[in-house]
Amino acid sequence: MEETVNIGLIGFGTIGSGVVATLNQNIQLLESKVNKKVNLKRIVDLDITTDRGVEVKPGVLSTNVDDILEDDEIDIVIELVGGYQPALNFILKAMENGKHVVTANKALLAKHWQEITDSAQKNGVRIAFEASVGGGIPLLAPLNDGLTANNIETIYGIINGTANYILTKMAAEGLDFDTVLKEAQEMGYAEADPTFDIEGHDTAQKLIILSILGFGVYVKQERFHVEGITRITPDDIRFAREELESVIKLLAIAQITDGELEIRVHPTLVPETHLLAAVNDVFNAVYLVGDVVGPVLMYGAGAGMMPTASAVVADCIDIIQDMERPVAYGPKETRVEKIKDISEVESKYYLRITALDEPGVLHSISGVLSDLDISIESVSQKKADKGEAVPIFIVTHHALEKNVQEALTLIDQMDFVKEETVLIRLL
Amino acid sequence: MEETVNIGLIGFGTIGSGVVATLNQNIQLLESKVNKKVNLKRIVDLDITTDRGVEVKPGVLSTNVDDILEDDEIDIVIELVGGYQPALNFILKAMENGKHVVTANKALLAKHWQEITDSAQKNGVRIAFEASVGGGIPLLAPLNDGLTANNIETIYGIINGTANYILTKMAAEGLDFDTVLKEAQEMGYAEADPTFDIEGHDTAQKLIILSILGFGVYVKQERFHVEGITRITPDDIRFAREELESVIKLLAIAQITDGELEIRVHPTLVPETHLLAAVNDVFNAVYLVGDVVGPVLMYGAGAGMMPTASAVVADCIDIIQDMERPVAYGPKETRVEKIKDISEVESKYYLRITALDEPGVLHSISGVLSDLDISIESVSQKKADKGEAVPIFIVTHHALEKNVQEALTLIDQMDFVKEETVLIRLL
Structure with missing residues (x-):
């Protein structure tokens, strides 16, 4: 074992600390697999004094990112800064300097996919990002490689742990959204500003990445419907369970029919018999259908320090095992001829209309629906006092x-x- | 795209036909991924006249296996003959002649693991076998590569579709084992001689492969407890549901604690809240726990013509993308110091004792249990006529x-x- 691979880590936050902990914990296992020394040569962060509770060798910490980007001995750069800038510049600079890059930065990939992968291609380096979707779940490699014989037809994902935790808790305890969100924030399952998670943006970014791998098409977030879970009430959840034998999940959906891609993120009524209905708490899962294999589901921890570190470190090992592998994600030629606008999508719908309990109300509503070719499967109304x-x-x-x-x-x-009126689409 | 990779297929049965159908169907997708021509140059089978319903180019079929094994132009041999011999000789000969091998033959791998992988190593070729466990589910690659940063702690698998179908049907319809088995045979979900599936041997062979990848240890089937599902009755299933909120699954179990490996196959009471409880019909799933990532589950079609073909073809593509990759499965140094005998395993147990309804019966039984340090959590007895x-x-x-x-x-x-008495262990 003479050869050494040097790794530079930019961003010593939660995930970064998880990566260091994982390397410390399982370095022998990893080195024996690749038959090389794996050396975390440098960690760069603005804050190098706070104790992260993980052991760091002397001289490894630095506040100067060039200590990684300009160090010729460093082969692989792990970018865990997050956000768009300076993360993008760090990645591009690393690649220009011939370094392979591992990142968990879904926001950046979803926005700058072309630029980043072009640069990897041009510089003959690899870019790996298993941790960007589904945290620790081996997901992108199975989709890209394990299912390579398939044309992917359908992707359904529960890929935001915060939203899934909130919906699970609301269902289990009959609590309303705000109460559960507050609890989730106290437990560290939701950010102080939870917008990104509960409004579906995080899910959308991950769906962009899944669509690239599954369908060979890059769709900007502005081009598809993204809707969060803030308007879901205990009433909706109860009705779903009692009348529809379904649960409500925030779903990322991408599916292709005759060259038309449907891509959207919204709360969805999932039948209790579907495996996705059993994905609870902060866990994530992606359900795929391939034209050869049929349905496949992958499940696990979609976020968190150690699970995400598991994927980041696996990416490093994958790169060490094959540094020459060309950058190739998803089918080269896409089958997507058209992105279907959500207005053209057909679905069954659950509607919760809040109306006065007066004569003629149902007649008026059903008239509108009927005029627009919407036929009703069932109606039920809560009893109330007049008015x-x-x-x-x-x-x-x-x-x-x-x-x-x-x-x-x-x-x-x-x-x-x-x-x-609240509208929830049925799966 | 000047370079051509030639593939030889030995065994033109169900899975072989699936492989040909998959290559016919998605060849453009595959060739664009590897940027090479992928040519199924030769198919060998004793029967080359029966119509398999898939298109085969003229001149491809042969009854002479040497047309593959001795053809210098063939790079990859797919072995789908099944069984021990002549499959083993075909594989060893192919490797000696410098050909990479793809197989779905779990029986052969479970028995001749060392010989086959030694030969691959010696001859500098790859051996790929994703299809051998979990059919079309990308399972072994995620375990071997995607979770590479982890020490695997636990493997629970539902990895026999026939047994799972039977148990699912028994539970759904309250039918007894023999009735459902007969139905499964009529539907093609069980073999004419179902012993291998219902007695747990198929599950055991797959567990041997999972243990190699997960724990770096090869355990012969004779060394562990393997028990089938033939003695399960509707009474057991009903009691499980009503009293224990559990379902009965044929589980492959391998888990390590302090260097001691538990490895066993038997019907198991799985709590309804566990994701494995939702794995029904012929579907398979493997639930893993890694020390870094926590729990991960992978689910899909564990058998069948097209799902299995999906994995076989993915293995071919994987080999084409990296023919130089060294043969390396599982951790190089195992953490297993001892294989725990089942007699040393601790568990909770469900017992169904069939006894006359006489005074003193329960007293006698509980006396035996108590003498052996077995304490009772609950007892219930069906009412009956005296005697x-x-x-x-x-x-x-x-x-x-x-x-x-x-x-x-x-x-x-x-x-x-x-x-x-019927005994079922609780998960």
Whole structure:
């Protein structure tokens, strides 16, 4: 074991500390696998004084990123700074200097995919990012390599742990969104500013990466529908369970039919018999359908210090085992001819209309739906005192999204409707 | 795309036909990924006249295996003959002639692991066998590579589709084992001679392969406990559901604690809240726990023509992408110091004792259990007419297997016990 591979780590936060802990813990296992010395030569962070609770060899810490980017001995750079800048510049500079890059930065990849992979190609280095989607779950490699004989037809993902934790808790304890969010924040499962997670943006970024690998197409987030979970109530969850034998999950959906790609993120009613319905708490899972293999599901911890570190370190080892492997993600030629706008999507819908309990209300609502070719599968209404607003639960047969949206615009303008109607699509 | 990779396929049965169908269907996708021509140059089978419903180019079929083994142009040999011989000789000969090998033959690998991998090493060729466990599920590569930063602690697998189908059907429809087995045979989900699947041998062979990758240790099947599902009754399934909120699954179990490896195959009571409990019908899943990542589960079609072909073709592509990769499976140095005999395993147990409904029966049984340090968590007994044999259901607290076995020997010798007691371990 004479040869040494040197690694530089930029960003000594939670995940970075997990990477150091993993290397400390399992270095012998790793070195024996690659038959080389694996040396964490340098860690760069603005803060190099706080104790992260992991052992660092003397002289490894630095505040100067050039100690990594300009060090000719460093073969692999792990970028765990997060965000767009300076992370992008660090990655591009590292590549220009002939270094392979490992990152968990889904936001950056989702936004600057082309630039980053072009640079990797041009500089003959590898870019690995298993940790960017599904945390520690081996997910992107199985999709890219293990299912390589397949045209991927469907991707359904529960890929945001915070949102999944909140929905799981709401269902288990009958609590409302705000209460559970607060609890999640106290337990460290949600950020102080949780917008990114609960509004679906994090899920969308990860779905962009999955779509590249699955369908060979890069879709900007602006081009698809992204909707969060903030309007889900215990009423919705209860109705889902009791009347539809379903659970509500924030789902990333991408699927192709006749060259048309549907791609969207929104709360979705998932039948209890579907394996995704059993993915609870902060866990993530991705359900894929390939044209040869049929359905496949991968499940595990989608975030967190150690799980994410597991994927980052696996990427390093993968690069060490094959530094020459060309940058190739997803099918070279995409089957996607058109990105379908959500208005053209067909689905079954659950609607929760909050209306006064008056004569003629249901007649008016059903008239609007009928005029727009939306047929009703079931209706149920909570009893209330006269004059009080109550939820009316409607489940439709398959209908066109744009018709449903138009119907809701009309319905929500009616005098007796007291709140914006909540719509949840069925899987 | 000037370079051509030539593949030879030995064995044109169900899976072989699936491989040909997959190559026909997705050849462009595959060739664009590897940037080489991928040519199925030769298919060898004793029967080359039966129509398999897949298109084969003229001149490809042969009954002479040397047309593959001795053809210098063939780079990769796919062995789908199955069984021990002549499959073993074909593989060894192919390797001696410098050909990489892809196989789905778990029986052969489980028995001749050392010989086959030694030969691959010696001849500088790769041996790939993703299809041997879990059919189309990308499973071995994630375990070997994606989780490479981890010491694997636990492997639980539902890895026999036939057994899982039977148990699922028994549970869903309250039918007995023989009825469901017959139905499964009619539907093609069970072989005419189902012994191998229902007695756990197939599961055991796959567990041997998983243990090599997970723990770096090769354990012969004779060295561990393997038990099938033939004695499970609707009573057991009902009790599991109603009293233990569990389902019964045929589980492959391998887990390490302080250097001691537990490895065993038997019906197991799995709590309904565990994701494995939701793995139904012919589907397979493997649940792993790594010391860094925590739990991971991979799910999909564990057998069948196309799913298995998906894995075989992915292995071919993987080899084409990196023919130089050294043969390396699992950790080089094993943490296993000792294989724990099942008699030393501790578990909770479900016991179904069939005894006459007489005074003193329970007293005698509980006396035996108590003498052997087995404490009872719950007892329940079906009502019956005097003198009729009825099941007594006992759930124990954690107890030592050898004590439980000794207790059952004593109990089953008692006059009032009318059938051999059924024991199912709790997960």
